[in-house]
Amino acid sequence: MNKPPLSLRQEFVRKALHLAAAVFPVAYALGAPRGAIVVALAVTSVVALALEWLRRANARVGAIFDRFFGAIVRPHERRSITGATWLSLACLITVLVFARNAAIAALWCATVGDPAASLFGKWATGKSTVTAERSGKTLTGSLACLIVSFGGVWMVAGYAPLSAAMIAAAATVVEAWPVQLDDNIRVAAAAGAIAQLLA
Numbered sequence: 001m002n003k004p005p006l007s008l009r010q011e012f013v014r015k016a017l018h019l020a021a022a023v024f025p026v027a028y029a030l031g032a033p034r035g036a037i038v039v040a041l042a043v044t045s046v047v048a049l050a051l052e053w054l055r056r057a058n059a060r061v062g063a064i065f066d067r068f069f070g071a072i073v074r075p076h077e078r079r080s081i082t083g084a085t086w087l088s089l090a091c092l093i094t095v096l097v098f099a100r101n102a103a104i105a106a107l108w109c110a111t112v113g114d115p116a117a118s119l120f121g122k123w124a125t126g127k128s129t130v131t132a133e134r135s136g137k138t139l140t141g142s143l144a145c146l147i148v149s150f151g152g153v154w155m156v157a158g159y160a161p162l163s164a165a166m167i168a169a170a171a172t173v174v175e176a177w178p179v180q181l182d183d184n185i186r187v188a189a190a191a192g193a194i195a196q197l198l199a
Contacts, residue, residue, distance in 0.1 A: 015115040017084065024091055025107035029156045034095065041092035048085040086182040087111070090189075098192045102199050105157035105164075106192030109171035113149030114187045117175050120144035137176040146172040149191070163198040170194040 028037055055065040066073075073082060087110065094106045121141025149168035153159050159167065171191040175183050 012119065014083075015119050018087065018115040019112060021087060021091060021111040022108070024095075025104045025111060025152070025156060028095070028100065028107065029104050029158075034100065037095050038092070041088060041095060045085075045088045045092050048082075048088045052081055052085055081182075083182065083184060087184040090182075090184045090187075094188045094192050098196050099199055101157050101159070102192050102195035105153045105159060105167050105195035106188045108152035108156055109145075109149045109168065109191035110184055110188040112152055113145045113168065113171050113191075114175055114183055116148040117141035117145035117172075137178075142172050142176050145175050153191075153195070157195070159195070159198065163195075166198065167191050167194045 024037060024041065028034075051061075051065070054061040056062065090110055091107055094110070095103050097103075098106060117137075118141060121138035121144070124138060124140035146168050149171045150164050153167045154161055154164035157164075168191075170193075171187045174186040174190040177186060179186070
């Protein structure tokens with residue numbers, strides 16, 4: 001039996017956890033050392049990957065995982081890597097690959113702009129906006145991603161308005177892009193690459 005799309009409340013809980021990762025671009029922008037950010041993200045990624053393996057290898061761990069997170073896991077994530085793990089890995093790679101300001105911009109788009117698209121899109125339609133990787137995106141969600149990403153890239157990462165608009169536009173386009181690659185990876189990579197070019 002297929003699991004029904006996430007409700008607005010479930011989507012909110014899921015994205016609240018996603019938004020918690022905004023601590024990384026904010027901390028980086030406020031002067032946290034790159035090394036400390038890398039260590040924190042590396043530890044988070046190792047724990048996430050270990051949990052991914054354990055929930056499949058150990059029935060008891062799998063049952064505990066389902067008890068706490070089953071309600072907010074998307075159907076395809078039951079047999080594949082969850083969005084939370086992809087987000088952690090995307091953030092780690094972003095900090096390792098891009099210069100400071102570009103990394104802050106990319107982290108902001110991935111941790112705040114991307115969830116804004118899901119939350120506002122679902123709120124506007126009353127339906128799941130991400131029930132499948134190739135469908136469900138909305139204009140409302142894309143506008144939210146664009147505006148929220150722009151604000152953070154400008155005010156947090158310190159880019160000029162025109163550059164911030166270009167970075168936010170790149171993040172928005174790839175967030176809505178109908179491809180299988182997880183959107184956390186897509187958004188961080190696209191925003192970071194454009195931000196690096198415009199730094």
